[in-house]
Amino acid sequence: MRWLFLAPLLLFAIVAGYFAVGLTRDPGTLPSALLDKPAPDFDLPPLLPGKPGLATADLKGAPVLVNVWASWCVPCRAEHPVLTRLGREVPIFGLNYKDKPEDARRFLVELGDPYRRIGVDPSGRVGIDWGVYGVPETYIVDAEGRVRHRHVGPLTDRVVAETIRPLMKSLAR
Amino acid sequence: MRRLVFALLLFIAAALPAAAIRPDEILADPALEVRARELGKELRCLVCQNQSIDDSEADLARDLRKIVRERLVAGDTDPAIRTYLVARYGDFVRLDPPLRVATAVLWFGPALILVLGAIGIAVFLRRKPAATAAPAALDSNDRARLERVLAEDDRR
Numbered sequence: 001m002r003w004l005f006l007a008p009l010l011l012f013a014i015v016a017g018y019f020a021v022g023l024t025r026d027p028g029t030l031p032s033a034l035l036d037k038p039a040p041d042f043d044l045p046p047l048l049p050g051k052p053g054l055a056t057a058d059l060k061g062a063p064v065l066v067n068v069w070a071s072w073c074v075p076c077r078a079e080h081p082v083l084t085r086l087g088r089e090v091p092i093f094g095l096n097y098k099d100k101p102e103d104a105r106r107f108l109v110e111l112g113d114p115y116r117r118i119g120v121d122p123s124g125r126v127g128i129d130w131g132v133y134g135v136p137e138t139y140i141v142d143a144e145g146r147v148r149h150r151h152v153g154p155l156t157d158r159v160v161a162e163t164i165r166p167l168m169k170s171l172a173r
Numbered sequence: 174m175r176r177l178v179f180a181l182l183l184f185i186a187a188a189l190p191a192a193a194i195r196p197d198e199i200l201a202d203p204a205l206e207v208r209a210r211e212l213g214k215e216l217r218c219l220v221c222q223n224q225s226i227d228d229s230e231a232d233l234a235r236d237l238r239k240i241v242r243e244r245l246v247a248g249d250t251d252p253a254i255r256t257y258l259v260a261r262y263g264d265f266v267r268l269d270p271p272l273r274v275a276t277a278v279l280w281f282g283p284a285l286i287l288v289l290g291a292i293g294i295a296v297f298l299r300r301k302p303a304a305t306a307a308p309a310a311l312d313s314n315d316r317a318r319l320e321r322v323l324a325e326d327d328r329r
Binding site for chain 1: 219220222232233236237240259260261262263265
Protein backbone atom coordinates (compact mmCIF):
# COMPACT_ATOMS: atom_id res chain seq x y z
CA MET A 1 0.00 0.00 0.00
CA ARG A 2 2.95 2.32 0.66
CA TRP A 3 3.88 2.30 -3.01
CA LEU A 4 0.34 2.91 -4.24
CA PHE A 5 1.21 6.54 -4.95
CA LEU A 6 3.39 5.25 -7.81
CA ALA A 7 0.37 3.72 -9.57
CA PRO A 8 -0.52 6.83 -11.64
CA LEU A 9 3.12 7.15 -12.67
CA LEU A 10 3.17 3.53 -13.81
CA LEU A 11 -0.10 4.04 -15.68
CA PHE A 12 1.36 7.10 -17.39
CA ALA A 13 4.47 5.15 -18.38
CA ILE A 14 2.33 2.41 -19.96
CA VAL A 15 0.19 4.88 -21.92
CA ALA A 16 3.27 6.85 -22.97
CA GLY A 17 4.87 3.62 -24.17
CA TYR A 18 1.85 2.81 -26.32
CA PHE A 19 1.84 6.30 -27.82
CA ALA A 20 5.59 6.26 -28.42
CA VAL A 21 5.20 3.12 -30.55
CA GLY A 22 1.78 3.85 -32.04
CA LEU A 23 2.31 7.44 -33.10
CA THR A 24 5.59 6.79 -34.88
CA ARG A 25 4.08 4.02 -36.99
CA ASP A 26 2.54 4.76 -40.38
CA PRO A 27 -1.02 3.37 -40.32
CA GLY A 28 -1.03 3.51 -44.13
CA THR A 29 1.51 0.70 -44.46
CA LEU A 30 0.10 -2.72 -43.85
CA PRO A 31 2.14 -5.85 -43.31
CA SER A 32 1.80 -8.25 -46.20
CA ALA A 33 -0.39 -11.28 -45.54
CA LEU A 34 2.02 -13.21 -47.78
CA LEU A 35 5.09 -12.61 -45.63
CA ASP A 36 7.26 -15.77 -45.53
CA LYS A 37 4.68 -17.57 -47.66
CA PRO A 38 5.12 -18.70 -51.27
CA ALA A 39 4.30 -16.11 -53.93
CA PRO A 40 0.82 -16.60 -55.41
CA ASP A 41 0.22 -18.75 -58.48
CA PHE A 42 0.10 -16.65 -61.62
CA ASP A 43 1.23 -16.51 -65.23
CA LEU A 44 1.16 -13.12 -66.94
CA PRO A 45 1.80 -12.35 -70.62
CA PRO A 46 4.69 -10.07 -71.64
CA LEU A 47 4.36 -6.33 -72.29
CA LEU A 48 7.18 -5.93 -74.80
CA PRO A 49 8.26 -8.11 -77.72
CA GLY A 50 11.59 -9.72 -76.84
CA LYS A 51 11.07 -9.33 -73.09
CA PRO A 52 9.50 -12.31 -71.29
CA GLY A 53 6.33 -12.15 -69.21
CA LEU A 54 6.16 -13.06 -65.54
CA ALA A 55 4.99 -16.26 -63.83
CA THR A 56 5.41 -17.89 -60.43
CA ALA A 57 8.07 -20.26 -61.79
CA ASP A 58 10.29 -17.29 -62.74
CA LEU A 59 10.60 -16.31 -59.07
CA LYS A 60 12.54 -19.43 -58.12
CA GLY A 61 16.31 -19.77 -58.32
CA ALA A 62 17.60 -16.41 -57.10
CA PRO A 63 16.29 -13.60 -54.89
CA VAL A 64 14.49 -10.95 -56.94
CA LEU A 65 12.52 -7.75 -56.58
CA VAL A 66 8.98 -7.66 -57.90
CA ASN A 67 7.86 -4.11 -58.57
CA VAL A 68 4.16 -3.37 -59.08
CA TRP A 69 3.79 -0.30 -61.26
CA ALA A 70 1.54 1.52 -63.71
CA SER A 71 1.98 4.41 -66.10
CA TRP A 72 -0.93 6.28 -64.44
CA CYS A 73 0.76 6.10 -61.06
CA VAL A 74 2.57 9.33 -60.23
CA PRO A 75 4.82 7.97 -57.42
CA CYS A 76 5.96 5.27 -59.88
CA ARG A 77 7.49 8.06 -61.93
CA ALA A 78 9.19 9.36 -58.78
CA GLU A 79 10.74 6.01 -57.89
CA HIS A 80 11.82 5.24 -61.44
CA PRO A 81 15.39 6.63 -61.20
CA VAL A 82 15.89 4.65 -57.97
CA LEU A 83 14.70 1.48 -59.73
CA THR A 84 16.99 2.16 -62.67
CA ARG A 85 20.02 2.39 -60.37
CA LEU A 86 18.93 -0.62 -58.32
CA GLY A 87 18.35 -2.65 -61.49
CA ARG A 88 22.11 -2.65 -62.12
CA GLU A 89 22.68 -4.50 -58.83
CA VAL A 90 19.75 -6.91 -58.52
CA PRO A 91 17.17 -8.41 -60.88
CA ILE A 92 13.89 -6.49 -60.89
CA PHE A 93 10.73 -7.99 -62.35
CA GLY A 94 7.84 -5.71 -63.27
CA LEU A 95 4.16 -6.31 -62.68
CA ASN A 96 2.25 -3.84 -64.81
CA TYR A 97 -0.93 -3.28 -62.81
CA LYS A 98 -4.27 -2.20 -64.36
CA ASP A 99 -2.60 -0.31 -67.16
CA LYS A 100 -3.13 0.18 -70.87
CA PRO A 101 -0.29 -1.62 -72.69
CA GLU A 102 0.36 1.32 -75.03
CA ASP A 103 0.60 3.73 -72.08
CA ALA A 104 2.93 1.35 -70.24
CA ARG A 105 5.19 1.04 -73.32
CA ARG A 106 5.30 4.83 -73.73
CA PHE A 107 6.23 5.18 -70.03
CA LEU A 108 9.20 2.82 -70.51
CA VAL A 109 10.32 4.45 -73.77
CA GLU A 110 10.30 7.84 -72.08
CA LEU A 111 11.99 6.87 -68.79
CA GLY A 112 13.89 3.67 -69.61
CA ASP A 113 13.18 0.05 -68.73
CA PRO A 114 14.74 -1.26 -65.50
CA TYR A 115 12.95 -4.64 -65.64
CA ARG A 116 14.31 -8.08 -66.63
CA ARG A 117 10.77 -9.38 -67.08
CA ILE A 118 7.39 -7.64 -67.26
CA GLY A 119 4.02 -9.30 -66.74
CA VAL A 120 0.82 -7.53 -67.76
CA ASP A 121 -2.12 -7.61 -65.34
CA PRO A 122 -4.83 -5.45 -66.93
CA SER A 123 -7.67 -6.66 -64.65
CA GLY A 124 -5.60 -6.32 -61.48
CA ARG A 125 -6.53 -9.87 -60.42
CA VAL A 126 -2.95 -11.02 -59.97
CA GLY A 127 -2.32 -7.81 -58.04
CA ILE A 128 -5.12 -8.75 -55.66
CA ASP A 129 -3.62 -12.24 -55.28
CA TRP A 130 -0.43 -10.49 -54.13
CA GLY A 131 -2.42 -8.31 -51.76
CA VAL A 132 -1.63 -5.10 -53.66
CA TYR A 133 -3.65 -2.13 -52.37
CA GLY A 134 -1.76 0.78 -53.82
CA VAL A 135 0.93 1.21 -56.43
CA PRO A 136 3.85 1.29 -56.40
CA GLU A 137 4.59 -1.71 -54.24
CA THR A 138 7.83 -3.65 -54.19
CA TYR A 139 8.20 -7.23 -52.98
CA ILE A 140 11.36 -9.14 -52.21
CA VAL A 141 11.10 -12.81 -53.15
CA ASP A 142 13.80 -15.25 -52.04
CA ALA A 143 15.38 -18.04 -54.10
CA GLU A 144 12.69 -20.50 -52.97
CA GLY A 145 9.97 -18.20 -54.29
CA ARG A 146 8.80 -17.01 -50.85
CA VAL A 147 7.77 -13.41 -50.20
CA ARG A 148 10.20 -11.96 -47.66
CA HIS A 149 9.40 -8.25 -47.64
CA ARG A 150 6.95 -5.73 -48.99
CA HIS A 151 7.48 -2.03 -49.39
CA VAL A 152 4.40 0.10 -50.05
CA GLY A 153 4.93 3.41 -51.82
CA PRO A 154 7.77 4.68 -53.92
CA LEU A 155 11.28 3.36 -53.32
CA THR A 156 13.76 5.99 -52.25
CA ASP A 157 17.55 5.84 -51.97
CA ARG A 158 17.14 5.71 -48.22
CA VAL A 159 14.71 2.75 -48.29
CA VAL A 160 17.07 0.95 -50.67
CA ALA A 161 20.11 1.61 -48.46
CA GLU A 162 18.40 0.77 -45.17
CA THR A 163 16.10 -2.11 -46.08
CA ILE A 164 16.20 -3.43 -49.63
CA ARG A 165 19.95 -3.75 -50.22
CA PRO A 166 20.80 -5.38 -46.83
CA LEU A 167 17.97 -7.89 -47.20
CA MET A 168 18.90 -8.75 -50.79
CA LYS A 169 22.52 -9.23 -49.68
CA SER A 170 21.55 -11.55 -46.83
CA LEU A 171 19.27 -13.55 -49.16
CA ALA A 172 21.98 -13.87 -51.83
CA ARG A 173 24.22 -15.80 -49.44
CA MET B 174 -50.27 17.65 -47.28
CA ARG B 175 -49.62 14.14 -48.51
CA ARG B 176 -47.70 15.48 -51.43
CA LEU B 177 -45.59 17.62 -49.16
CA VAL B 178 -44.75 14.62 -46.94
CA PHE B 179 -43.88 12.58 -50.01
CA ALA B 180 -41.62 15.33 -51.34
CA LEU B 181 -39.96 15.59 -47.94
CA LEU B 182 -39.37 11.84 -47.81
CA LEU B 183 -37.84 11.92 -51.28
CA PHE B 184 -35.58 14.72 -50.16
CA ILE B 185 -34.45 12.79 -47.08
CA ALA B 186 -33.88 9.64 -49.13
CA ALA B 187 -31.56 11.56 -51.43
CA ALA B 188 -29.60 12.84 -48.43
CA LEU B 189 -28.91 9.38 -47.01
CA PRO B 190 -25.42 8.01 -47.65
CA ALA B 191 -25.62 5.90 -50.77
CA ALA B 192 -23.49 2.79 -51.16
CA ALA B 193 -20.87 3.12 -53.88
CA ILE B 194 -22.17 0.00 -55.61
CA ARG B 195 -22.91 0.70 -59.26
CA PRO B 196 -26.09 -0.63 -60.89
CA ASP B 197 -24.13 -2.87 -63.25
CA GLU B 198 -22.44 -4.59 -60.30
CA ILE B 199 -25.72 -5.75 -58.73
CA LEU B 200 -26.39 -9.47 -59.11
CA ALA B 201 -29.52 -10.74 -60.83
CA ASP B 202 -30.22 -13.13 -57.95
CA PRO B 203 -31.57 -11.02 -55.05
CA ALA B 204 -30.63 -13.62 -52.42
CA LEU B 205 -26.99 -13.59 -53.53
CA GLU B 206 -27.01 -9.79 -53.70
CA VAL B 207 -28.21 -9.66 -50.07
CA ARG B 208 -25.29 -11.89 -49.06
CA ALA B 209 -22.91 -9.74 -51.12
CA ARG B 210 -24.14 -6.63 -49.24
CA GLU B 211 -23.71 -8.35 -45.88
CA LEU B 212 -20.13 -9.32 -46.79
CA GLY B 213 -19.40 -5.93 -48.33
CA LYS B 214 -20.34 -4.16 -45.11
CA GLU B 215 -17.77 -6.06 -43.07
CA LEU B 216 -14.88 -5.92 -45.54
CA ARG B 217 -12.48 -3.02 -45.39
CA CYS B 218 -11.42 -0.96 -48.35
CA LEU B 219 -7.62 -1.19 -48.05
CA VAL B 220 -7.03 2.14 -49.77
CA CYS B 221 -9.34 4.28 -47.64
CA GLN B 222 -8.97 2.02 -44.57
CA ASN B 223 -11.96 3.16 -42.55
CA GLN B 224 -14.64 2.59 -45.14
CA SER B 225 -16.22 -0.68 -46.11
CA ILE B 226 -15.85 -1.83 -49.71
CA ASP B 227 -19.57 -1.12 -50.20
CA ASP B 228 -19.11 2.52 -49.16
CA SER B 229 -15.93 3.21 -51.08
CA GLU B 230 -15.53 4.61 -54.57
CA ALA B 231 -11.93 3.40 -54.76
CA ASP B 232 -10.95 1.21 -57.69
CA LEU B 233 -9.71 -1.54 -55.43
CA ALA B 234 -13.00 -1.56 -53.49
CA ARG B 235 -14.87 -2.04 -56.76
CA ASP B 236 -12.56 -4.91 -57.72
CA LEU B 237 -13.12 -6.54 -54.33
CA ARG B 238 -16.92 -6.14 -54.66
CA LYS B 239 -16.68 -7.84 -58.04
CA ILE B 240 -14.62 -10.70 -56.59
CA VAL B 241 -17.10 -11.18 -53.74
CA ARG B 242 -19.96 -11.42 -56.24
CA GLU B 243 -18.09 -13.72 -58.61
CA ARG B 244 -17.33 -16.12 -55.81
CA LEU B 245 -20.92 -16.01 -54.57
CA VAL B 246 -22.16 -16.88 -58.06
CA ALA B 247 -19.57 -19.68 -58.20
CA GLY B 248 -21.21 -21.12 -55.07
CA ASP B 249 -18.68 -20.17 -52.36
CA THR B 250 -19.87 -19.91 -48.75
CA ASP B 251 -19.50 -16.64 -46.83
CA PRO B 252 -16.65 -17.98 -44.63
CA ALA B 253 -14.83 -19.21 -47.75
CA ILE B 254 -14.98 -15.72 -49.27
CA ARG B 255 -13.72 -14.17 -46.03
CA THR B 256 -10.86 -16.69 -45.93
CA TYR B 257 -10.02 -15.91 -49.57
CA LEU B 258 -9.63 -12.21 -48.82
CA VAL B 259 -7.86 -12.66 -45.47
CA ALA B 260 -5.30 -14.88 -47.23
CA ARG B 261 -4.45 -11.94 -49.49
CA TYR B 262 -4.88 -8.91 -47.27
CA GLY B 263 -4.65 -10.29 -43.72
CA ASP B 264 -7.14 -9.85 -40.88
CA PHE B 265 -7.02 -6.10 -41.53
CA VAL B 266 -9.45 -6.59 -44.44
CA ARG B 267 -12.16 -7.47 -41.91
CA LEU B 268 -13.87 -4.56 -40.19
CA ASP B 269 -15.04 -7.07 -37.60
CA PRO B 270 -11.77 -8.42 -36.17
CA PRO B 271 -11.68 -12.14 -35.31
CA LEU B 272 -10.96 -13.30 -31.75
CA ARG B 273 -7.30 -14.33 -31.61
CA VAL B 274 -4.50 -14.18 -29.07
CA ALA B 275 -3.26 -10.99 -30.75
CA THR B 276 -6.70 -9.34 -30.60
CA ALA B 277 -7.61 -10.53 -27.08
CA VAL B 278 -6.72 -7.14 -25.56
CA LEU B 279 -9.06 -5.50 -28.06
CA TRP B 280 -11.92 -7.79 -27.08
CA PHE B 281 -11.45 -8.09 -23.33
CA GLY B 282 -9.54 -4.89 -22.50
CA PRO B 283 -12.62 -2.68 -21.93
CA ALA B 284 -14.32 -5.30 -19.72
CA LEU B 285 -11.09 -5.74 -17.76
CA ILE B 286 -10.80 -1.98 -17.18
CA LEU B 287 -14.45 -1.88 -16.09
CA VAL B 288 -13.89 -4.68 -13.55
CA LEU B 289 -10.68 -3.06 -12.23
CA GLY B 290 -12.51 0.26 -11.90
CA ALA B 291 -15.41 -1.39 -10.04
CA ILE B 292 -13.00 -3.09 -7.64
CA GLY B 293 -11.23 0.23 -7.06
CA ILE B 294 -14.50 2.03 -6.29
CA ALA B 295 -15.66 -0.80 -3.99
CA VAL B 296 -12.41 -0.68 -2.01
CA PHE B 297 -12.61 3.12 -1.76
CA LEU B 298 -16.22 3.13 -0.55
CA ARG B 299 -15.61 0.39 2.04
CA ARG B 300 -12.61 2.07 3.57
CA LYS B 301 -14.09 5.58 3.90
CA PRO B 302 -16.67 5.00 6.70
CA ALA B 303 -13.99 3.39 8.91
CA ALA B 304 -11.85 6.53 8.71
CA THR B 305 -14.64 8.92 9.79
CA ALA B 306 -16.13 6.64 12.52
CA ALA B 307 -16.32 8.10 16.04
CA PRO B 308 -13.41 7.15 18.32
CA ALA B 309 -14.06 4.31 20.73
CA ALA B 310 -15.51 5.27 24.11
CA LEU B 311 -13.06 5.49 27.04
CA ASP B 312 -13.01 2.61 29.50
CA SER B 313 -12.58 3.13 33.29
CA ASN B 314 -8.76 2.80 33.12
CA ASP B 315 -8.48 5.48 30.45
CA ARG B 316 -10.85 7.72 32.35
CA ALA B 317 -8.80 7.43 35.52
CA ARG B 318 -5.60 8.22 33.59
CA LEU B 319 -7.22 11.18 31.93
CA GLU B 320 -8.36 12.62 35.23
CA ARG B 321 -4.87 12.16 36.66
CA VAL B 322 -3.33 14.01 33.74
CA LEU B 323 -5.84 16.84 33.98
CA ALA B 324 -5.32 17.12 37.75
CA GLU B 325 -1.53 17.37 37.19
CA ASP B 326 -2.12 20.09 34.67
CA ASP B 327 -4.23 22.09 37.16
CA ARG B 328 -1.50 21.91 39.81
CA ARG B 329 1.09 23.57 37.57
